[in-house]
Amino acid sequence: MPADIFLRLLILCLYGTIHGCLQDRASAYKYTGAVCRLTHPAAAVLNEKTTKVIEAAFQHARYPSMKGEKSAGFLGKVLYGLENLEIFNLSIGQSEFELRPGEGIGLQINNVSAVFSGTLQYGYGSWLVNVAQRLDFEVETQIDLGINPKLYCGNSKVAADTSDCYLNFHKFRLYLQGDKEPNWLKRLFTDFITFTVKLVVKGQICKEINKLADILAEFIQDTAAEFLSDGAISVDIGVTTSPLITANYIESYHKGLTKYLNSTSSINNSVFHPNQLTENRMLYFWFSDDIFKPLIAAAHQDGRFQLNISSEEVKTLFKTSLSSVKPEYIERCLVEPASPELRVWSSAVPTLNTSTMGTSITAQATGQLYCGSQNEPTLFFQTNVTVDVTASYAEKKLFLHGKPQEISVVRAELPQENQQIYDEAQIEFIREAVEKIGVPKVLSVLEVEITRLMDKQGASLFDIINPEVLHKEGYVVAQMDFGFPHHLLVDFLKRTLQ
Secondary structure, eight states, X not given: OHHHHHHHTTOGGGBOOOSOOBSOHHHHGGGOSEEEEEEHHHHHHHHTTHHHHHHHHHHHOOOOOEEEEEEOGGGOXXXXXXXEEEEEEEEOOOEEEEEETTTEEEEEEEEXXXXXXXXXXEEEEOSSOEEEEEEEEEEEEEEEEEEOOEEEEETTEEEEEOOOEEEEEEEEEEEETTBSSOOHHHHHHHHHHHHHHHHHHHHHHHHHHHHXXXXXXXXXXXXXXXXXXXXXXXXXXXXXXXXXXXXXXXXXXXXXXXXXXXXXOXXXXXXXXXXXXXXXXXXXXXXXXXXXXXXXXXXXXXXOSEXXXXXXXXHXXXXXXXXXXXXXXXXXXXHSSSOEEEEEEEOSOOEEEEETTEEEEEEEEEEEEEESOSSSOSEXXXXXXXXXXXXXXXXXXXXXXXXXXXXXXXXXXXXXXXXXXXXHHHHHHHHHHIIIIIHHHHHXXXXXXXXXXXTSTTTTSSEEEEEEEEEETTEEEEEEEEEOOHHHHHHHHHHHTO
């Protein structure tokens, strides 16, 4: 159904496995790790594309053959059969919608004009006449289509009750062999089968709309599952309660639990409150720190925080201007014929906390610099790093900005010489190199990785406009407007309905 379609096209987070939904929405907030708010202007943008979905539903509906009989007075029984029903000359009028607080969505498609064609077999007989004929026919229609879906929590996701689907026929004229001025006998016949044809058309159109909604919803669900999964790490975004519908927005609430190997995180005291989101933008995503912390822990355990830099890139990185004096063994490493290699990894689970200053990440990073020999590093160092990270988005690319708050070298040594480094100048060089070379490099790698995830199939279905990432106490809000290019929906429908 159309309303279900244009909502599910955007609200990727309406998908997820659930273990039961709480009836009391306020109680569900404390188990909520992510929230999606789709405002009225966003729904209006999606509603503009609803006519393409309706057009596809009409064109791809398959109308069954119909048979019946009716008593017609002195004519006796009239037997009829309609087959090969097809549609052409389809035009779709205006689509209108409304958000109905506490109820659902109302959608009205006005002035749907179409011509149906097919073959009619009929016969009637009595002591007066005995006739059997097979004729081509056309049906001219003008229809208003309405549907009032209700969103609820069930069947492991946000579901929609679409049973309230109706068609109002303002014109329904059946012509036999193009005869637009039928005699009284044909008119008698066509009048009483018209009701049957209307029922079949209505049933098939509503059925096809629901079918198409299921196809589109399945695509969105698969895309969401893929986007939020990578290797052994995934996120359960099952809903914690039924969605809220107001006159200004639709809002859904999700668990946001990290699943890694045989473990699942938990959220029992979320900081979410509805007043943390506004209604000024089209789309909002609210994310709790309780989502990111277990995700980071899982990534650490999965060995994701490792970085190997070799050869010319190492030399290029160390060309960065530093105020500290470069130690002699570093100078030799960068000019020796053997290719240098720098290996860096997270040696403890990083911690994360969000405030108005940004998302603060504290990590213990360990590094080894190899200079020719791959058996033993020339330099070994271990640092504690705290960085405030903020994000921005432009030209369909995410940018991460890091502001180091504290960097300390807790250990440094020259393994080949079995020597600890205590010299303050060398320690300061390592610290400054981590700050000005290491942190920017790690952030750039993260940018590439996040962009890779965002570029997965279906993730670029919309044009994101002027996105903002707001950092608050214990949570992050991503707010944006968006465009939905006409050709994207057309191309998708063609692929889906082939």
